[in-house]
Amino acid sequence: MKVAFIGASGHQGLALEAVGKVAELEFRGMAAGGPEEDVTPWHARSLAPLGVPLFDDWRDMLDRVKPDVAVVAPWFHRQAPVAIECIRRGIHVFLEKPMALVPEDLEALRAAWRGGSVKLCPMFALRWAPAFWAAYQAVRDGLIGEPLVLHAQKSYRMGDRSGLYAARATYGGTIPWVGIHGIDWIHWFTGGRILDVTARHTARDNGGFGDMESSGMCLFRLGNSGTATLSIDYFRPAAAPTHGDDRIRAAGSRGVVEVMDGKAVLCTASEPPRLLDLEAGDGIFADFLRHVRGGAPLRVGAEEAFSVAELALKSRESADTGRTVPFRGR
Numbered sequence: 001m002k003v004a005f006i007g008a009s010g011h012q013g014l015a016l017e018a019v020g021k022v023a024e025l026e027f028r029g030m031a032a033g034g035p036e037e038d039v040t041p042w043h044a045r046s047l048a049p050l051g052v053p054l055f056d057d058w059r060d061m062l063d064r065v066k067p068d069v070a071v072v073a074p075w076f077h078r079q080a081p082v083a084i085e086c087i088r089r090g091i092h093v094f095l096e097k098p099m100a101l102v103p104e105d106l107e108a109l110r111a112a113w114r115g116g117s118v119k120l121c122p123m124f125a126l127r128w129a130p131a132f133w134a135a136y137q138a139v140r141d142g143l144i145g146e147p148l149v150l151h152a153q154k155s156y157r158m159g160d161r162s163g164l165y166a167a168r169a170t171y172g173g174t175i176p177w178v179g180i181h182g183i184d185w186i187h188w189f190t191g192g193r194i195l196d197v198t199a200r201h202t203a204r205d206n207g208g209f210g211d212m213e214s215s216g217m218c219l220f221r222l223g224n225s226g227t228a229t230l231s232i233d234y235f236r237p238a239a240a241p242t243h244g245d246d247r248i249r250a251a252g253s254r255g256v257v258e259v260m261d262g263k264a265v266l267c268t269a270s271e272p273p274r275l276l277d278l279e280a281g282d283g284i285f286a287d288f289l290r291h292v293r294g295g296a297p298l299r300v301g302a303e304e305a306f307s308v309a310e311l312a313l314k315s316r317e318s319a320d321t322g323r324t325v326p327f328r329g330r
Contacts, residue, residue: 001022001024001025001026001068001069001289001292001293002026002028002065002066002067002068002069003015003025003026003027003028003067003068003069003070003071004027004028004029004030004031004061004062004065004067004069004070004071005027005029005030005031005039005047005052005070005071005073006030006031006032006033006058006061006070006071006072006073006074006082006086007032007033007034007037007039007058007072007073007074007075007078007082007096008030008032008037008039008041008042008043008073009033009037009073009074009075009076009096009162009164010073010076010096010097010123011073011096011123011125012042012071012073012096013042013046014071014094014123014125014283014284014285015027015071015094015285016046017282017283017284017285017286018282018283018285018286018289021282021283021286022282022286022289022290025289027047027050027052028052028053028065028067029052029053029054029055029061029064029065029067030043030047030052030053030054030055030061031054031055031056031057031058031060031061032058032074033058033072033073033074033075033078033082034074034075034078036075036163036164036170037074037075039054040054058082059085062085062086062089062091067091068091068092068292069091069092069093069094069288069289069292070082070083070086070091070092070093070094071094071285072086072093072094072095072096073095073096073123074096075164075170076096076098076101076164076170076171076172076177077101077169077170077172079095079096079098079099079100079101080099080100080101080105080106080108080109081105083095083099083109083112083120084108084109084112086118087109087112087113087116087118087120088112088116090116090117090118091118092118092119092120092292093118093119093120093121094121094123094285094288095120095121095122095123096122096123097122097123097124097176097177097180097181097309098122098172098176098177098180098309098312098313099122099305099306099309100309100313101169101171101172101173101176101313102313103310103313106306106309106310106313109306110306113302113306119288119291119292119302120302120305121284121288121291121298121300121302121305122300122305122308122309123284124180124181124184124284124299124300124305124308125283125284126181126184126185126246127184127188127284127299127300128281128283128284128287128299129246129262130262130264130278130279130280130281131259131262131263131264131276131278132185132246132248132259132264133278133279133281133299134264134276134277134278134279135189135248135250135257135258135259135264135266135276136185136188136189137276138257138264138266138276139189139250139257142254143254143255143257143266143268144250144251144252144253144254144255144256144257144266144268145252145253145254145255146224146226146252146253147189147190147226147250147251147252148222148224148225148226148227148251148252148253149226149227149228149249149250149251149252150185150186150189150190150226150227150228150229150248150249150250150251151228151229151230151231151247151248151249152181152182152183152185152186152228152229152230152231152247152248153182153230153231153245153246153247153248154178154179154181154182154230154231154232154233154244154245154246155231155232155233155234155235155236155244155245155246156178156233156234156236156243156244156245157234157236157237157238157240157243157244158206158207158209158214158234158235158238159238159243161207161209161212165209165210165212166209166210166211166212167210167211168211171211171212172316173201173213173316173319174201174212174213174214174215174216174232174234175199175201175213175216175218175232175312175315175316175319176309176312176313176315176316178232178234179216179218179230179232179312179315180308180309180312181246182218182230182231182232182248183218183230183308183311183312183315184300184308185248186220186228186230186248187304187307187308187311188300189248189250190222190223190224190226190228192304192307193222193223193224194220194221194222194223194228194311194327195220195221195222195223195326195327196220196221196324196325196326196327197218197219197220197221197311197314197315197318197324197325197327198218198219198221198318198323198324198325199216199217199218199219199315199316199318199319200216200217200319200322201213201215201216201217201232201316201319202214202215202216205235206234207234212234213319214233214234214235215231215232215233215234215235216231216232216233216319217229217230217231217232218230218232218315218318218319246259247259247260254268254269255267255268255269256268257276263275263278264276264278284299287299310327311327314326314327
């Protein structure tokens with residue numbers, strides 16, 4: 001299976017995790033997603049040692065390489081247009097989230113995907129993190145009852161960031177970039193039964209990164225009368241042991257399941273807290289390639305991915321306007 005890379009501004013490295021796990025996997029080329037992007041450092045570090053050539057233009061690369069799958073991770077405002085072109089050419093797409101920065105681009109991408117025959121998977125890699133997968137299974141299996149209270153957390157170090165992050169036009173906002181993972185968990189755990197969102201965010205103390213929001217909160221009203229919240233920030237201290245601190249807690253009448261520090265803990269009315277067994281798996285990209293090749297099940301379908309992306313943009317809209325925004329949850 002031939003794979004080409006377009007852009008190096010996100011989580012394109014997820015594709016490398018499939019090396020040695022999927023038969024006949026070939027990385028055939030890489031190119032920047034636009035003139036503002038310099039992919040040479042990542043190419044030199046990650047792909048050049050594998051003998052993967054660097055192309056000057058991504059369209060020319062697609063013409064010459066004719067890949068089966070494109071790993072699309074350019075500057076964020078180019079995600080949807082690049083993905084649409086790949087779909088037009090019949091190329092399956094492994095796409096950086098949030099897939100699109102404005103509703104019009106998201107709808108154009110959705111229409112292109114529905115009108116074609118390719119597979120599309122967003123880089124919602126944390127669904128493949130063993131602790132989150134174990135917690136989801138506990139919720140799915142009814143071990144906590146129906147979840148009525150959920151809280152998700154995404155906290156990152158500020159670190160050094162490119163000019164991409166300084167402008168809303170290219171970055172899209174911290175809610176759709178960082179927060180979308182927590183939005184995805186909430187959508188996933190609740191089966192998408194979300195009625196509306198009320199959100200707030202601020203760019204205060206953002207390290208001088210222009211428009212980039214430093215922090216925010218989202219409140220989701222659930223269709224079962226429950227509530228979910230999400231906190232997002234770039235305030236994780238530089239001295240912290242990891243770049244990110246990802247958490248979720250889901251509670252129902254039968255128990256509580258929590259993910260923190262890479263562990264999943266379940267406590268129910270009939271048993272004290274216990275660590276859930278974790279399954280390592282082969283990762284999101286290996287599973288996507290198997291999905292492309294033979295229709296193997298995938299933990300996130302394209303329709304659900306579009307719904308999560310739409311909810312992320314509606315959450316940003318709420319934070320921008322100060323209004324509660326409805327969502328067509330199930």
